[in-house]
Amino acid sequence: MTHCARVESHCGRCDKPLPFEFTMAFQPIVDVELRRVVAFEALVRGPRGESAGQILGQVDESLLYRFDQACRVKAIELASQLDMQEKLSINFLPNAVYEPTACIQATLEAAQRVAWPIERINFEIVESEAVTDRAHLRHIVDSYREMGFSTALDDFGTGYANLDLLTELRLDTLKLDRQLVMQIDSDPRRQAMVHAVIAMAADLGCQLIAEGIETLAEARWLKRAGIARQQGYFFARPGLESLPEVPAARFAELDA
Template identity: 55%
Template sequence: MAFQPIVDVRSREVFAYEALVRGLDGSGAAHILGQVNDDNRYQFDQACRVKAVRLAAQLGMGCHVSINFLPNAVYEPAACIRTTLEAAQQHQFPTDRLIFEITENERVVDKDHLKRILQEYRRRGFKTAIDDFGAGYSGLNLLAEFQPDIIKLDMELVRQIDTNPVRHAIVQGILGVCKALSIEAIAEGVETLAEYRTLRALGIHYFQGYLFAKPAFEQLPAIHWPED
């Protein structure tokens, strides 16, 4: 796992670290995910959760850890979360610091099943998030089915938002929906000071991206705080 911080620029503190899968040789997520299939999807999903929780505890993470999960690997929500809970108990990591992200890029065949998963996670006190919002198959239809605690604006919406009025208008509209539904928004993939300032002016205060820190392999990276 590599970890990349999600920061709250109001307090200049880390809100969470996203756990990003890597190969043991340091290879990227695409290489690893390309090897996931129907035969190993469940084992892979479970292994990622356990590794993320174990490393979060070992690294002394005093904030949330955000874990990507594969909905199609979860056959029954209550049963499939047991291994994660056991790992949290074993490594003494508080379960109320767990965030589970579902990427909008993964095609979800059974939305009712996904809804049951997220309801079960919420019942247990976990936070839930839609990752890559605005990039995937479902868009607002997915949000209409269930309302997570967090949505993460896809980096393609963020990129050059300071000079692109269309992206600016779309993000502004999404933030209006978030406010109406009491959902927090995270801008991910922020790389430039101009992007940051534009998003900050729109009211976003949670950020993730190279402007602040690149992912660090099995460690917590130093954070660069841009001047307001």
């Protein structure tokens, strides 16, 4: 395993167990040009498959730090147990990171314990978090980059994931929200917006991933527009503690 950060003793703020159980489901991210899965996103679920909302509803401010750290560790441990060979994408809560170097220690320890390469971890800034301190978020992203992690802005185009964040953050990936891509094959307004984002991402040196794809027509349009990285129910639903396969027929359909 290679990484720039040294594993140091952490503050202990996140050592207490959570008062509820949770696990992870994994959804594939595909490259339609390469015709293969290139990454999996770890998604919070209850131990019996309960929704993310049911779990997140139990996380109050006093549990925020512990929950964020526990999610990272759980995702890495499960990915290792499942022998994942692709990149692992983990959502993180910016407001739960009070100091990047201290708050990354549990992640580094878990990765070291299971021999998971740092360069195969991508951190997604979740849209649901309103970031009140932009300088702090920039410090997190820059610190993660220096450590060898990659970073992404989730749900780009809606909610808190707005254009102004890109004036301050050097991100590796933008994930286009479902609201931008749904029915894009027949919606000229969405098409115009996505074409503009494609040009902007190219100028900024950001990779694009379209998420929430549910139909063949959406996937085809996005591929023809130049967005090869895609994610959504069209390819596979999240698998509870498992790595769903994407049928080869899905890729063949895109060229039909």
